Structure formats: C-alpha cells, structure tokens
Amino acid sequence: xxxxxxxxxxxxxxxxxxxxxxxxxxxxxxxxxxxxxxxxxxxxxxxxxxxxxxxxxxxxxxxxxxxxxxxxxxxxxxxxxxxxxxxxxxxxxxx
Numbered sequence: 001x002x003x004x005x006x007x008x009x010x011x012x013x014x015x016x017x018x019x020x021x022x023x024x025x026x027x028x029x030x031x032x033x034x035x036x037x038x039x040x041x042x043x044x045x046x047x048x049x050x051x052x053x054x055x056x057x058x059x060x061x062x063x064x065x066x067x068x069x070x071x072x073x074x075x076x077x078x079x080x081x082x083x084x085x086x087x088x089x090x091x092x093x094x095x
Contacts, residue, residue, distance in 0.1 A: 031056075035063045038071075 013020065027048070034044045041064065045056035057064065 031060055032063055035060055035067055038067065 031044055031048060041056055042053055045053045050056045
C-alpha cells in the first residue's frame with residue numbers, strides 16, 4: 001500500500017527536530033547494536049525473524065568480523081606475553 005507506519009510517540013518528531021527514520025533502518029540499527037553487544041548470532045537471527053543464521057551472517061558479516069577481531073584483541077591482553085610468543089615461563093627454582 002506504500003503507507004508508512006508511525007509510532008504514536010513520533011507525532012511530535014518535527015517539533016523536537018528529530019529526523020524521520022524508516023522502520024527498516026531502525027531494524028538494521030537494532031541488529032547492529034546487538035552484534036556490538038556480543039549477542040549470539042542465532043539469537044539475533046531469531047529476533048529478526050530470519051529463516052536461518054546464514055541470512056543474518058550474510059547481511060551483518062562485516063560487523064561480526066569487526067566484533068570478532070575486537071574480541072581476539074581483548075583476549076590477547078589477558079594472555080601473558082611469554083605465552084603468546086611460545087616462551088615457557090621460568091620456574092622459581094630455575095630463573
């Protein structure tokens with residue numbers, strides 16, 4: 001029908017100086033925020049009503065890769081440098 005749905009609270013949007021945001025854009029925004037928050041992709045896929053995880057992964061894969069890299073970097077900060085580089089820790093008896 002081409003009619004746009006508007007939430008009743010958006011009636012005063014122009015007076016508040018807020019831009020008109022299509023519902024589909026809000027949907028993408030919500031999915032992106034869920035990915036950034038580390039929500040499991042299966043949960044996001046289900047919430048979006050996708051037929052499978054592959055659709056969600058194909059659509060938001062670029063964001064998932066960014067979050068994955070950030071997670072790997074965060075994990076690396078808690079691993080001692082000696083272990084990261086394969087250097088065995090010294091024993092107290094044999095420094």
